[in-house]
Amino acid sequence: MHPKNFVICDVEQEYGKNLMKAIGMHRELGFQMHLFQELDQLKEFSKQKTVHIMLLGEDYPAQERRLIEADKRYVLVKGGERELLPGEKGIYKYQSSDMILGSILEETVSAGEALIRKSINTTKGQLIGIYSPIHRVGKTKFAINLGMDLAKSGPVLYLNLEEYSGDGYYFPEKEEANLGDLLYYIRQETGNLGLRISAIAGQVKGLDYISPMPVIQDLRSVKEKEWINLFEEIFANCIYRTVILDLGDGIDGLYEILRRCYTVYTPYIEEPVSQAKLKQYVRNLRQTGYEDVLEHTIQKKIEVRAGEDT
Structure with a gap:
């Protein structure tokens, strides 16, 4: 050929x-x-x-x-x-x-x-990670817009794993249950996960979401294995074939989660301090044995306007 x-x-x-x-x-x-x-x-x-x-x-x-x-x-x-x-x-x-x-x-x-x-x-599903070592560059807005666009082609679930998620700013209709409740439910290993998610998930413009954990200490206490198990359970028992992860620095096993993503989007802005942080992040991945994360990373330049919410 x-x-x-x-x-x-x-x-x-x-x-x-x-x-x-x-x-x-x-x-x-x-x-x-x-x-x-x-x-x-x-x-x-x-x-x-x-x-x-x-x-x-x-x-x-x-x-x-x-x-x-x-x-x-x-x-x-x-x-x-x-x-x-x-x-x-x-x-x-x-x-x-x-x-x-x-x-x-x-x-x-x-x-x-x-x-x-x-x-x-024919993979069971794909994790798409949105992570940046640079703060206030429009990461969450990009993640949600990406999820809404992908949801036009099939069910997509958005999960916010940041320490400070905005507490309802992006999803004003606050759901009674949140991501912490879902993790607790999985730990009990009872019932149908698909039905449970459908009961607690909200939706905006076709994108499904689970409300984030409101208490920082609760988010930090979740171990890497629990996050991985959560993603595997969602793909095995739910309708979602795409899960958008809006990732923050405070979660356990961040680099391992990034490694498991099909694609990682890293938003950045062209500004000296931001560029220095991005270089340090890349250097840390290489020094800690996670250089393969860079192979499926797309660095996304973001134009942030003055006074714009991110």
Whole structure:
């Protein structure tokens, strides 16, 4: 099988690098990966070589995208209606690399490659972690918006594991039970977890959520094994195939939870102190043996306006 030229072009450099690395790990698919940030460079490349699969960010104008020849054309969209050209297919940008690749393989795989696509899409469920060592960068807002967008395609559960979650700011209709009650219920190992969650979960714009634990000490007392068991129980006994984890620094086993996520989004802002914190976080992952977390991490640049709630 001759290698297929798989091209990624996106204005977010770190996003493009991480996505290319994740897709490139599937060497059995025979993709020759190419990454661009400037559309002019991609145009020149397409004149010299055949582009079999092209994945473009929506930030590039449609009138410029149409000038590039490609066998299969996909546009990374951020949500909502977007102008797509004939022959283009939109793929939601902020989801796991496996889900992006799975959508592409639906149309491009040969019979021999179908087993690979099946293996990607038949996992019990996916954890998506949202974590940043930088505070007040819009992390929770990003996590909730991501969950709402993913919920358009299937049931999604949002869990806030921060020490200070805002106490009802994002979900004003306060539920009687919270995440602490759910953990207690699982410890008792009684009854149907799916029914229990449906009884205590709230919903906003299609996204299900469990109210966070209001007492910091209770959150800190939950051990790593209990968190892992909770996620496994949800996937084994509930309708959710995607769980969004809004993670804070105070939970036990943070790095291990990040390791178990299919995708980790790390919001950041371009500011000296924030950049220093981000570098320290990356260095800590490497020094503590969790460098593999970086392989499925997408650093997401956030534009925070003055006075904006995060």
